[in-house]
Structures are given as structure tokens and as C-alpha cells.
Amino acid sequence: MIDIIRETADAKEIGIIGHIRPDGDCIGSCMAMKGYLENAFPGQEKRITVYLEPPAEIFSYLKWIDEIDSGYTERKLDVCLSLDVSTPDRLGEGLKLFENAAKTICIDHHISNAGFGDLNYVESDASSTAEVIATLFEDRYMDTEIAKALFTGIVHDSGVFQYNCMSRRSFEIVGRLCDYDFDRTKIIDESFYEKTYVQNQILGRTLMESILFMDGKCIAGSVNRKVMDFYHVKPSDLEGIVNQLRVTKGVEVAIFLYEMHSLEYKVSMRSNGRVDVAKIADLFGGGGHVRAAGCTMNGTVYDVLNNLSREIEKQLLAVYE
Ligand SMILES: [Mn+2]
Known part of the structure; x- marks a missing residue:
């Protein structure tokens, strides 16, 4: 396990990076991590930035989505978290930020992930990266916006709970997210099934x-x-x-x-x-x-x-x- 709070406690400049052409799990995981760290360190002099290629319009309901840095502004990061990224080349423009960071943390669920961070937490039998990070999150820093982001990640990587990657634990985490008040049907319809x-x-x-x-x-x-x-x-x-x-x-x-x-x-x-x-x-x-x-x-x-x-x-x- 990784203690996210402890690993980021002293960091002033924190970066969260996903993979190129980000999907629902990648975007949901990055947004959830951003919200969680904001809640854990309120009013502290920390800058927590998500770096991603511009996300699809269908994910605009997620909080913090407008604050994504798609220009990959160069900064010296104290901690860089790589989420849902199986290999460094999938970091795209974020690779430079990752390589220059003082400490790197890799959290993922791809079986092909060899662990390219200083700290690595890869659970290859998890349904999604959102599921993996949910297991690391303490309830006291959770909120509805984080729950929506985690729910989005699990829904997208499991084909709406259809695939065999959904384990008892995956469903239990979804159950935990149901304690928060948001429109689950709307998220599934508008981000997954809807077609023009x-x-x-x-x-x-x-x-x-x-x-x-x-x-x-x-x-x-x-x-x-x-x-x-x-x-x-x-x-x-x-x-x-x-x-x-x-x-x-x-x-x-x-x-x-x-x-x-x-x-x-x-x-x-x-x-x-x-x-x-x-x-x-x-x-x-x-x-x-x-x-x-x-x-x-x-x-x-x-x-x-x-x-x-x-x-x-x-x-x-x-x-x-
Ligand atoms: Mn994924």
C-alpha cells in the first residue's frame, strides 16, 4: 500500500499525470486524486496540478476539469503521480515533468506495468485505476465530487460493470460510492452510452x-x-x-x-x-x-x-x- 497523504505531505508542487488520449478511467482517477489532495491539505501552500491532453466534452461534469493544464507547463515537481499509465512513453508530453520530478509515484492496474516510479502500486487484477486509488482513500477526505470521478473511472473501464474485471471488491467500492448523493444514471448515460x-x-x-x-x-x-x-x-x-x-x-x-x-x-x-x-x-x-x-x-x-x-x-x- 502507499500512504498518499504521507508521501505528499511535504510537497509544495504536486503534479498528477495520466496517459495520452485519456479515457474515462484516466480522467476520473486524475480528477479524484486532485480533489482528494485538495481536501486533505486545505489552505496549505500547495499547488496541485493535473496534466492531461484536453478531455472529451462528455466529462465536463467533473469538478476541476477546467483547471487541467493541457499545455504541460514546465515546473519542478516535488511529487509527480502517474495514474493509469502502463509505460513511460504513454505519458506523452508529461514524460518530461515526470522525469524531472523529485519523487515519482506510479499507481495503475495494467498487467504490463513494470513499475517505473520511485514508488509503485500496481494491482493488475483491479477493474480500473479508479478502483485502486479508492482503496487508498480515507473516508474523511472523500466528498461527492471525488465519488463521481471514481464512479466514472470504474464505469468506463468495466463497460458499465459488465466485464469480468469487476470483483467482489470492485462492487463493494461502487457500493461505498453509492453513499454519496449524485445521479449515477446520468453519468452512465451521458458519458458512456450517449450517441449523437x-x-x-x-x-x-x-x-x-x-x-x-x-x-x-x-x-x-x-x-x-x-x-x-x-x-x-x-x-x-x-x-x-x-x-x-x-x-x-x-x-x-x-x-x-x-x-x-x-x-x-x-x-x-x-x-x-x-x-x-x-x-x-x-x-x-x-x-x-x-x-x-x-x-x-x-x-x-x-x-x-x-x-x-x-x-x-x-x-x-x-x-x-
Ligand atoms: Mn484504466
Whole structure:
């Protein structure tokens, strides 16, 4: 365990840094840590700064979010906390601040984190970094704003409590957060599930035009440049489509493609467990996890699907033998 209060007690200049392209867990953890230290050391001559790339608009309900330093102002930090960052290169512009700090503390839940701080606290079986820091927080310095930030972190990294990373302890921490008065449904809806009108339109269109093949074990959907231009959508607007394809009954593998350039497709794959899609992505120069992986491929949609289905079939045949 790390005693956060003791480790920061003498520090005047404290920095909190997350990873590049910060997600809900990273942002929630950093905001919670900021609020906690502000509460623990009220009126003391400490400057507590969160350094992050500009967070998405959906997280604007979090307190302190407007005080994030996205310009990474250079300072000599007495203590630098790295939250939810698996390797130093993921610190982005924050790396310099981290390297120049007098003391560094690394708190994380990624199994790949080797512990690159002076002090390290990595719990690889925790659902989220928010869960890890919640175990370090004393109730007396907690408040509703901190609870909202921790709740956001756990919700985002567990797919709204869906994944197996949610343990008994994770749920107990969520239970503790329920003692604070805030609108949990609103946070889940507005920061996790909500889509814009065009995001829903392109999702609907992709599902409608999706094709089922290999005896219903594979489903694929694609979006070409023309469609993206017509709806004025960015690649980030297409996130989540592959997950919707995956929950089709009987499907083992879902594939989603979008055209990056003429005859060049970004491929996302999801598996329901029988097929290791990371292995397939790896064959085509990509990577990922057993159930979620991606790569970039050239050719027409049919070329891409032919190449992928050959590999998927090999694995499925091996399983059924
Ligand atoms: Mn995380």
C-alpha cells in the first residue's frame, strides 16, 4: 500500500499525470486524486496540478476539469503521480515533468506495468485505476465530487460493470460510492452510452447492410469514404459499431471496416471467445487482445473479408475437430 497523504505531505508542487488520449478511467482517477489532495491539505501552500491532453466534452461534469493544464507547463515537481499509465512513453508530453520530478509515484492496474516510479502500486487484477486509488482513500477526505470521478473511472473501464474485471471488491467500492448523493444514471448515460444523431444513423445503416457468413458465425459491416463524408463523421464516431455487431446471436467473430484511404481499410475485430482475433490481427501487422484486436489492410472490402475469413475458419475448424 502507499500512504498518499504521507508521501505528499511535504510537497509544495504536486503534479498528477495520466496517459495520452485519456479515457474515462484516466480522467476520473486524475480528477479524484486532485480533489482528494485538495481536501486533505486545505489552505496549505500547495499547488496541485493535473496534466492531461484536453478531455472529451462528455466529462465536463467533473469538478476541476477546467483547471487541467493541457499545455504541460514546465515546473519542478516535488511529487509527480502517474495514474493509469502502463509505460513511460504513454505519458506523452508529461514524460518530461515526470522525469524531472523529485519523487515519482506510479499507481495503475495494467498487467504490463513494470513499475517505473520511485514508488509503485500496481494491482493488475483491479477493474480500473479508479478502483485502486479508492482503496487508498480515507473516508474523511472523500466528498461527492471525488465519488463521481471514481464512479466514472470504474464505469468506463468495466463497460458499465459488465466485464469480468469487476470483483467482489470492485462492487463493494461502487457500493461505498453509492453513499454519496449524485445521479449515477446520468453519468452512465451521458458519458458512456450517449450517441449523437449521426452516430446512431451510421450505426443503424451499418447494421442494416451487414453481412452474415460462415454459417452465421461471422458478421461484417463496413463504411466507405463516401458514406463518412455524407454524414460528416470522424473515425471516433464509428466506435462501438463492432461491439453491436458482436452481440448478434450465434456470432463468433464480428468485423468492422472503415475506409481510411482508397482501398485501405482500418479493421476492428471482436470475438466471443472461441477465436483469438489478436493472432489474426498480428498476421496482418496489427495487434490487440484475444477478444478485441485490429489492423490495417489493403484491397476491396471483399479482399479484406476473404483474407480474414480464411484465418477465422482455420481457428474455428481447429476448435470443432
Ligand atoms: Mn484504466
